[in-house]
Amino acid sequence: MPLTLTVFAASPDEGRGLARDMGVRWALEEAGLAYDVRTLSFAAMKQPAHRVRQPFGQIPTYEEDGLILFESGAIILHIAQHHAGLLPDDPDGSARAIAWLFAALSTVEPPIIARSMAGFTIRDKPWYGEQMALLDDQLRVRLTDLSRQLGDAPWLEQAFSAGDLMMIVVLRRLAGTGLLEEHPNLAAYVARGEARPAFQRAFAAQHALFVAGREAN
Amino acid sequence: MPLTLTVFAASPDEGRGLARDMGVRWALEEAGLAYDVRTLSFAAMKQPAHRVRQPFGQIPTYEEDGLILFESGAIILHIAQHHAGLLPDDPDGSARAIAWLFAALSTVEPPIIARSMAGFTIRDKPWYGEQMALLDDQLRVRLTDLSRQLGDAPWLEQAFSAGDLMMIVVLRRLAGTGLLEEHPNLAAYVARGEARPAFQRAFAAQHALFVAGREAN
Structure with a gap:
């Protein structure tokens, strides 16, 4: 299963890259890692099915081979400590x-x-x-x-x-x-x-998702 | 040189263990590590000599063989990732x-x-x-x-x-x-x-420092 993030189905920032998935997407791009996203409505974020992943009913979460992480800081640190590009070697x-x-x-x-x-x-x-x-x-x-x-x-x-x-x-x-x-x-x-460039790829991905969601409604 | 923390000379919490050195002291005790402390007045915390260690002019800082760290979360993570007792093995x-x-x-x-x-x-x-x-x-x-x-x-x-x-x-x-x-x-x-027990040792150490400081004044 590919690495998967949960993100807003309709981000309240209207695609400006201010939601908490932005940093995680950016870190994944810096590390050269592909990922999928699963979108969640505000209502779905507060349901037990998501609280198993994220006890505070928020986004993003990170799933990789059975590991489920929450807190964007922890996710970014996890990526940085397991892949080159985000921390010095020493x-x-x-x-x-x-x-x-x-x-x-x-x-x-x-x-x-x-x-x-x-x-x-x-x-x-x-x-x-x-x-x-x-x-x-x-x-x-x-x-x-x-x-x-x-x-x-x-x-x-x-x-x-x-x-x-x-x-x-x-x-x-x-x-x-x-x-x-x-x-x-x-x-x-x-x-x-x-x-x-990694920021720009991450920004474009979340922006495209927001635009696609708006056009679908 | 022993591992050294900077802490308040006169903690505004009056020895209740609510200052940000408390978590670091507790982590050091859980890991079984000895440490020294260097006390700072509020005025000294805001001086350039301390801002080299802590850019926001706060306590605690952590010094170990030339490494200087700030942010209690980062210090506790550093201790946890380098010593047994604070993170699971898997x-x-x-x-x-x-x-x-x-x-x-x-x-x-x-x-x-x-x-x-x-x-x-x-x-x-x-x-x-x-x-x-x-x-x-x-x-x-x-x-x-x-x-x-x-x-x-x-x-x-x-x-x-x-x-x-x-x-x-x-x-x-x-x-x-x-x-x-x-x-x-x-x-x-x-x-x-x-x-x-590690919490209690850490609490006692910061409390004793507060009491000694009060009695000296």
């Missing part, structure tokens, strides 16, 4: 790249998610503006630290790795907010990732 | 345990952090109660899913792993909120982790 460099993968998910993404959650949970509340300004400031602290660390380098460590992949996937969620553009080196970093 | 079981480690940090912890951040950023705002109720409800969705998955099992997979360790570290941040107690199996799961 053990210390590899550990550093993995630290950046965790930093993307555990330090940089949470304030980005908090901000986007507020965008749809409290948009109609009178305190929306003040709360959003607080959340923006919390996020700016992280972005400033990340920008300082990256400096003029192309990638976070010596060469592109799964850590950059995850960080760029996370930063792409800021598209349209203007916050990324406050740090031109971070905006250029994201653009550098998006220019990679 | 590769698929190991990958599943690592998925839980990511789930703890990327799916369960963010709504816990969002809630505790609100506790000190908006406590004096008129909308505090309503916003907190929203954040509590978002967190309850995750806790309900986790509780359903755990069921009557002692651990998330067949045996205690780094995934349980990380999840229990994350859930301990809910102490005093009453939210954990809404799911007796999760409260028992945390207590089961806290009863492990």
